[in-house]
Amino acid sequence: xxxxxxxxxxxxxxxxxxxxxxxxxxVFLLLxxxxxxxxxxxxxxxxxxxxxxxxxxxxGFLLWKVTNTAQEQVSLSLKEGxxxxxxxxxxxxxxxxxxxxxxxxxxxxxxxxxxxxxxxxTGLSVVDEAQTSHIFLMWRSIMQFFGxxxxxxxxxxxxxxxxxxxxxxxxGRSDQLLPHVKRSAKLIMLIYSGYTIAGVIxxxxxxxxxxxxxxxxxxxxxxxxxxxxxxxxxxxxxLGIEMVTWILMLLGTTNFAxxxxxxxxxxxxxxxxxxxxxxxxxxxxFVPIVSYFSLTELYSSLPDLMRRSIFEVITAISTTxxxxxxxxxxxxxxxLSIVILMLIGGGTGSTAGGIxxxxxxxxxxSLVWEFKSYxxxxxxxxxxxxxxxxxxxxxxxxxxxxxxxxxxxxxxxxAVGVLxxxxxxxxLMESMFEFASSLGTVGLSVGITAADAPASILWLETVGMLxxxxxxxxxxFAVAKMVKDVKYLATE
Amino acid sequence: MLNIWRxxxxxxxxxxxxxxxxxxxxxxxxxxxxxxxxxxxxxxxALYIFTFxxxxxxxxxxxxxxxxxxxxxxSTLSTIGLSVGITSAEMPTFLKIVQIIxxxxxxxxxxxxxxxxxxxxxxxxxxxxxxxxxxxxx
Numbered sequence: 001x002x003x004x005x006x007x008x009x010x011x012x013x014x015x016x017x018x019x020x021x022x023x024x025x026x027v028f029l030l031l032x033x034x035x036x037x038x039x040x041x042x043x044x045x046x047x048x049x050x051x052x053x054x055x056x057x058x059x060g061f062l063l064w065k066v067t068n069t070a071q072e073q074v075s076l077s078l079k080e081g082x083x084x085x086x087x088x089x090x091x092x093x094x095x096x097x098x099x100x101x102x103x104x105x106x107x108x109x110x111x112x113x114x115x116x117x118x119x120x121x122t123g124l125s126v127v128d129e130a131q132t133s134h135i136f137l138m139w140r141s142i143m144q145f146f147g148x149x150x151x152x153x154x155x156x157x158x159x160x161x162x163x164x165x166x167x168x169x170x171x172g173r174s175d176q177l178l179p180h181v182k183r184s185a186k187l188i189m190l191i192y193s194g195y196t197i198a199g200v201i202x203x204x205x206x207x208x209x210x211x212x213x214x215x216x217x218x219x220x221x222x223x224x225x226x227x228x229x230x231x232x233x234x235x236x237x238x239l240g241i242e243m244v245t246w247i248l249m250l251l252g253t254t255n256f257a258x259x260x261x262x263x264x265x266x267x268x269x270x271x272x273x274x275x276x277x278x279x280x281x282x283x284x285x286f287v288p289i290v291s292y293f294s295l296t297e298l299y300s301s302l303p304d305l306m307r308r309s310i311f312e313v314i315t316a317i318s319t320t321x322x323x324x325x326x327x328x329x330x331x332x333x334x335x336l337s338i339v340i341l342m343l344i345g346g347g348t349g350s351t352a353g354g355i356x357x358x359x360x361x362x363x364x365x366s367l368v369w370e371f372k373s374y375x376x377x378x379x380x381x382x383x384x385x386x387x388x389x390x391x392x393x394x395x396x397x398x399x400x401x402x403x404x405x406x407x408x409x410x411x412x413x414x415a416v417g418v419l420x421x422x423x424x425x426x427x428l429m430e431s432m433f434e435f436a437s438s439l440g441t442v443g444l445s446v447g448i449t450a451a452d453a454p455a456s457i458l459w460l461e462t463v464g465m466l467x468x469x470x471x472x473x474x475x476x477f478a479v480a481k482m483v484k485d486v487k488y489l490a491t492e
Numbered sequence: 493m494l495n496i497w498r499x500x501x502x503x504x505x506x507x508x509x510x511x512x513x514x515x516x517x518x519x520x521x522x523x524x525x526x527x528x529x530x531x532x533x534x535x536x537x538a539l540y541i542f543t544f545x546x547x548x549x550x551x552x553x554x555x556x557x558x559x560x561x562x563x564x565x566x567s568t569l570s571t572i573g574l575s576v577g578i579t580s581a582e583m584p585t586f587l588k589i590v591q592i593i594x595x596x597x598x599x600x601x602x603x604x605x606x607x608x609x610x611x612x613x614x615x616x617x618x619x620x621x622x623x624x625x626x627x628x629x630x
Contacts, residue, residue: 293553332561333552340545363538370535374607375614397531404534411541428559 007485013076014083016067017167021088022060024155025095028146029053032139038211042135045103049139052098056091081152081170082478085470088151093119093466096143100127105136110451113458118143119151120469121351123225123321123443124461126451130230134211140226141218147469148222148252148351149192156185170474177260188256191263192351196221199248206240216322220248223352225321225443233311234324242307245322246314253279253318253346255358261390272387274361275347279317282344282357286313286337294334316341319352321443327433328446335429338444342436343414353441353468355410359403362386366400409472413464414439420460421448438464539602543594544569550590551578569598 030053036043076084096118097111106114110126117124121144129137146154152171168181177184199217204210215228229235233245251259255275262270270276291309299305308324315322316338327335345354369384376382384395414435421431426448434448438461449461467475544565551561556578564578568591579591597605 289553332556332558333549336549336552336558363534366531367535367538370532371606371610375610397528401530401534404531404538408537432558 004489007489010080011485012067012069014080015063017076017084018087018091019060019062019064019067021084021151021155022056022063022091022095024060024151025088025092026053026055026057026060028092028142029056029095029099031142032135035134035138035211039134042133045099045133045135048099048102049135051102052095056095076167078169079477079481081167082474083482084167085152085170086475086478089119089466089470092151096139099139100136103136105132106451109455109458113462114140115143116462116465117443118224118226119147120441120465121147121222121224121319121353122438122441122465122469123219123227124438124445124449124465125226125443126449126453126458128230128451129228137211137215137226137228141215141224144222144224144226145196145218148218148224149189153185153188156182157189170478171470177257187260191256191259192221195248195251199244202244202247203241206244207238208236208241216245217248220245220320220322221252221351223249223252223318223320223346223350223441225315227322232324233322239307242311242324246310249314249318249320249322250279252320253350253352255347255349255388257349257388257390258347264390266390269387269390274365274386274388275357278357278361278364279347282317282341283310283313286317286341290334290337294331294337297331298329312338313341316442316444317344318346319354319440319442321437323444326447327444332429335433335446339432339436342433342440342442342444343410345440345442353439355407355440358388359407362395362400362403363407366395406471406473410439413467413472417460417464421457424454424457435461435464439468441465441468536601536603540569543597543602547590547594551587554584554587565594568594571595571598 029049033046033049036046093112093115096115097106097108100106100111100114101108105111105127113124113126116122118140123144125140127136127140150171152167156168168185177187196217199221200210200213203213203217208216212228215226216233218224219226225232227233227235233242255273258270258273258276261273287306287309290313291305295305295309299308311322311324314320319342327338330338343355344360345356346352348356348358365384365386369382373380373382385392386395387393417435417439418428418431421435422428426434430446430448433444433446436442437444438449448457547565547569548558548561551565552558556564560576560578563574563576566572567574568579578587
């Protein structure tokens with residue numbers, strides 16, 4: 001029974017981590033209370049946050065205490081990391097949904113939807129911002145802040161001592177900036193928080209109120225897109241605010257490793273970076289064609305037109321989801337362009353979602369290599385590499401296959417999701433737009449997602465957002481491993 | 493038959509399922525699938541989908557609704573021939589040209605055409621130079 005004992009030991013360790021993470025989530029639930037000194041009228045919601053926080057603190061502590069047997073430190077595998085990530089994310093989402101329900105604002109489906117949208121940095125929303133008190137607006141932003149960096153990264157940078165890369169790699173923010181996992185996580189949090197504070201200051205300078213500035217800075221950098229106003233950034237109609245938002249969204253969609261290279265002054269490696277090149281290319285191509293084919297019908301002056309098109313292209317490619325105005329009056333070309341951009345998504349190792357620029361770039365490169373290889377002598381050895389962060393990354397054929405598999409999985413899920421929408425009777429364009437927005441954790445909407453949407457659609461989007469944020473494979477591996485182990489333990 | 497045996501915890505020999513090999517049947521013959529082979533296939537699928545998207549964009553830019561554009565272009569690219577009514581004598585000339593090229597590409601499977609064109613354009617240079625260039629830029 002040695003093997004079974006080993007498995008039990010491993011799961012003890014896994015649940016030990018989950019216990020610590022649950023306690024962390026309980027602490028997050030207390031953070032929105034920081035707005036109380038500024039907005040004392042929200043004091044009535046004190047219990048709504050205190051109560052779940054207390055419950056999850058106790059739960060987490062008990063779980064941690066029960067599984068905290070003295071054992072030698074072992075490194076976690078990627079699959080075990082996957083189990084921790086999956087369970088702790090589910091706990092985070094449920095814990096975060098409780099305040100909305102306790103306050104009587106949303107029912108269970110809507111609250112879980114809103115919490116998932118927050119944690120996955122999507123930004124689709126079923127609450128009416130105009131009717132929502134400051135404490136809940138702040139809570140939505142806090143979810144996006146931590147969801148953007150990743151629950152595990154936040155915890156690794158503060159309390160958990162990691163053994164092995166399994167846990168760190170499982171969350172889909174896998175670039176290592178430094179050889180040491182914990183210091184990498186700390187560095188990510190430092191860069192992320194630094195940009196957020198800079199963003200708050202910039203917004204304040206261009207004329208946004210402090211509360212709005214904090215919320216929008218977090219939502220832009222985490223590429224989340226929850227706004228404090230029903231009309232999103234369009235509420236201000238201010239070019240300065242829009243330009244700050246462009247910058248923050250682009251920063252948010254850039255890989256942390258690339259940021260690190262940039263902050264160290266390695267501008268040349270930054271330019272060589274495939275993701276940066278592809279991002280520049282896509283923005284440069286889509287802004288003019290969307291303007292020409294779609295927006296000329298809606299705007300009469302060129303500056304207005306460019307303003308709208310630059311903003312919407314960046315918000316889609318960075319998977320942020322802020323918006324200036326509605327998409328319902330766009331023609332098919334503009335909407336399809338935005339759908340394609342949302343599917344492509346932002347950078348790997350950033351806070352963005354979607355298929356990721358890096359994977360698209362790799363597929364493009366592999367095509368180029370493919371054609372080149374036809375002209376090489378039969379036994380020629382090609383050393384294919386691309387620039388990632390500040391390193392040359394040599395590409396193996398297996399690696400290309402993995403990437404392609406991911407893209408197919410993504411597109412198949414996308415197709416299935418769109419078919420489900422169509423079965424509900426929405427038209428094709430709306431369905432494609434809305435599900436690309438959910439799966440890519442973007443947050444733009446053509447109006448399907450609202451408090452009165454059918455529950456099945458909200459659940460579909462909830463699942464889509466979670467799959468998109470945790471990058472499919474981790475969830476599949478984790479579930480497959482759990483099923484396999486449970487089956488094995490159940491024998492005899 | 494090659495089986496893999498493993499000692500289990502009770503030190504009893506049990507039979508473990510043989511890992512599935514990456515083989516497939518083609519024309520009645522069993523072939524081993526190398527990662528390279530998979531890569532070629534994936535490149536083809538990627539090219540196909542990419543071309544499809546570009547084509548749909550062209551149709552949409554010409555003012556047709558997305559569903560019609562997707563239907564018509566899929567029909568063209570896969571050389572099927574079903575139509576929702578876009579393809580007709582009154583269709584703009586440039587769309588006809590797009591359709592002609594698309595049908596041609598779809599039938600000859602991209603890679604042959606691209607390789608042929610690349611070959612023709614690069615053959616004018618000394619072949620050694622071509623190899624040099626490639627190894628450097630890759």
